[in-house]
Amino acid sequence: MASRSDTKTRILDAAEKLFAERGFSETSLRLITSKAEVNLASVNYHFGSKKELIRAVLARYLDVFMPAASTAIKRLHTAPSQASLEEIFSALVDPLLDLNDLRTEGTTIFLQLLGRGYIESQGHLRWFITTHYGQHLDTFVKSVSASAPHIPQAEMFWRLHFTLGTIVFTMASADALNDIAAAEFGEHNDIEAVIRKVIPYMAAGVSVPVASK
Amino acid sequence: MASRSDTKTRILDAAEKLFAERGFSETSLRLITSKAEVNLASVNYHFGSKKELIRAVLARYLDVFMPAASTAIKRLHTAPSQASLEEIFSALVDPLLDLNDLRTEGTTIFLQLLGRGYIESQGHLRWFITTHYGQHLDTFVKSVSASAPHIPQAEMFWRLHFTLGTIVFTMASADALNDIAAAEFGEHNDIEAVIRKVIPYMAAGVSVPVASK
């Protein structure tokens, strides 16, 4: 009786781990189904195709994270004073870390999936995210722009994409970087430590005055 | 008579474009050889394997860029005053742009390849780069560290990788971003303009004081 949705969940759980670790195209359905201990054909039965499985894996996180992030940012703006850039970025940390309650290593997996998705796929995931979660993204962009009014709109466009690159690249290779950092400096960082490291970097970059030339 | 090294070059030229556009594992040898108009088996004949072809593609750029970058940075340190972070990053701009003289779109292709290499492969490229060009990387890292002595070594490790992410992601999607910027803000940037935009962002992020907590 539990078998109905159990198979679906087993597939999603196994898939997200492997996708995050090895990337989407490097992870075969056979590897997923053997880890999940389900039949190969059940992926196509429950999800239709590998592409839709990838979207389902991401949606399971985005459906939780995006509303939580929006709420956190809107709550920040109920305060009388203008929120700083660091405050805005930091407001996303709790929604991110709460994903660890959703599933073990949820935060790490989600961020790595996001990074992989943006780098690997040529568009179908980017399209999926912007069309399904565009309003939440708007909330974030407007919030950042308001807190750095000295940055022209066009310049902010570029800097937010620099920021996207910073976070996405870092998360996609977070495991590898952590291994190096551990070997080289004896540092043992969890995902939260890396997030807290990257926030000041991004906030400083986004708000640095434009060169007068 | 020109056929000898011609085939090798045709393969490299076709491969680097495709690798930069679609990634390494997404690019088949059959696609490369058909674009290069050479026989499929000639890849294995001239390079041994796909893995070694990837390394050869990258080496062709690194052999030019790395010494040029090292020289530029060392020249900077002959001046009596300590070079600023922006000066150090800017010193890399010319060696980077000079790659456009090497091959059309050389700068963009090189940066995209670098990013793909760091994200995709689990280690063999990272190993290849650090063992073959480690001295040049050291020159750069030491130079940056000296100009931001308030940043601990381990923290600098992370920030330099944030920086790598910023530049690599930006360059990978520079064409698309430029199109949007042109349509949205009437801006028409070339690759150099984008590089000049990203330098203040990265310099600010790398040198921002570490949170005392």
Added chain:
DNA sequence: ATTAATTTAAAACACTCGTTTAAATTAAAC
């Protein structure tokens, strides 16, 4: 208890992949 719908299972399909083989061709050396 019987029927109907859902879910699982095993096998095959139709590709694509990197690599290898062996013959044909071209270039170089003597």
Added chain:
DNA sequence: GTTTAATTTAAACGAGTGTTTTAAATTAAT
């Protein structure tokens, strides 16, 4: 000009991919 070496070619190999099919088993509904 003949022999030797280097290069190019076409074809096949073996392994891996996502997907589909067909049948069996399980579950739910009548």
